[in-house]
Amino acid sequence: MKAFLLTLLAAVLCAEQAHSLVCFTCKDASSNWECLGSTICPSDENYCVTTYLGAGIGGHSGQSISKGCASICPSVGINIGILATSVSCCSSSLCNISGASSVKVSYSVLAMAILASFVYIRAGL
Numbered sequence: 500m501k502a503f504l505l506t507l508l509a510a511v512l513c514a515e516q517a518h519s520l521v522c523f524t525c526k527d528a529s530s531n532w533e534c535l536g537s538t539i540c541p542s543d544e545n546y547c548v549t550t551y552l553g554a555g556i557g558g559h560s561g562q563s564i565s566k567g568c569a570s571i572c573p574s575v576g577i578n579i580g581i582l583a584t585s586v587s588c589c590s591s592s593l594c595n596i597s598g599a600s601s602v603k604v605s606y607s608v609l610a611m612a613i614l615a616s617f618v619y620i621r622a623g624l
Contacts, residue, residue: 522547540568547595
């Protein structure tokens with residue numbers, strides 16, 4: 500009987516371990532290379548989340564990447580040329596490896612906005 504209980508306990512512990520979600524984690528990193536740490540998510544958090552924020556004006560640009568676990572999946576993406584943000588999520592272990600590189604500041608939209616500003620200033624509008 501004792502051997503049966505030990506076997507059952509081992510099976511339960513292994514099953515619980517197999518369902519634990521593991522996500523990459525970082526906070527306000529400037530590069531995806533700074534986001535290679537990982538954590539085991541609490542049982543009520545079923546998503547790995549990556550939040551990306553990028554901005555650029557003139558010759559200056561920057562980005563911030565945060566990763567971790569979440570209980571909800573708030574997928575969002577906005578790109579207005581000089582500012583881009585996205586929140587993406589996934590639900591398998593270590594699936595949030597991407598730095599959301601598909602969302603970047605659009606320099607062509609930025610250049611057109613600056614050109615339009617000069618035209619309006621020159622025309623006195």
